[in-house]
Amino acid sequence: ARKDHTIGTTGSVIKHFHIRPFLLVTVASLGGFWGRRDVSLSKKILECCSLITAGKCIFNRDLAIANISEWAIMPKNEDGLAFAVWKVGPIAVSLNAAPKSFQLYKTGIYDDEASCDNSKVNHAMLLVGYTPTYWILKNWWGSWGEDGYMKLARGKNLCGISNYASYVTIA
Secondary structure, three states: HHHOOOOOOOOOHHHOOOOOOHHHHHHHHHHHHEEEHHHHHHHHHHHHEEEEEHHHOOOHHHHEEEEEEEEEOOOOHHHHHHHHHHHHOOEEEEEOOOOHHOOOOOEEEEEEOOOOOOOOOOOEEEEEOOHHHHEEEOOOOHHHHHOOOEEEEEOHHHHHHHEEEEEEEEE
16 A cells, blocks of 8 residues: 555545544445545545445445455543554544644643643544553644654543544554
8 A cells, every 4th residue: 555545654544534533434344445546536435435324335345445354433531542552553533733732732741721622623643652641643744743743641631532533454
């Protein structure tokens, strides 16, 4: 698979699917991803996702650039999130990136509870690791933060990190 289409890189697949990890899982439940090169194929993915509940989406494995063997939507708690990162690897998460303090983050552990409402999410990042005190997140805003990464305080569901988390396993 091309690097810009894999789950475990800079979040490009997440970005491509309009920053909604639950949509990633919906596409994953079909069995894989089509490539972005052909815009009409990408459009078909989104059309399929809107029709999946009606049972009208037929996945063509021959067009897939990555096939999915497993997928999950995580429970809304940080302990489950930590376990999944340990057991599975990187996890797609949605969080609230609206606060200026979030957007201007440069270094250290981000811990702005007053500004970062955990009930609203509007941005996707890749959760790649953790320590006892913070999460390690990879962003897709280039060199933003600590060379593209952020440390986010643990144990508070800060910015809604555990509200919408999911993963897929590439076959």
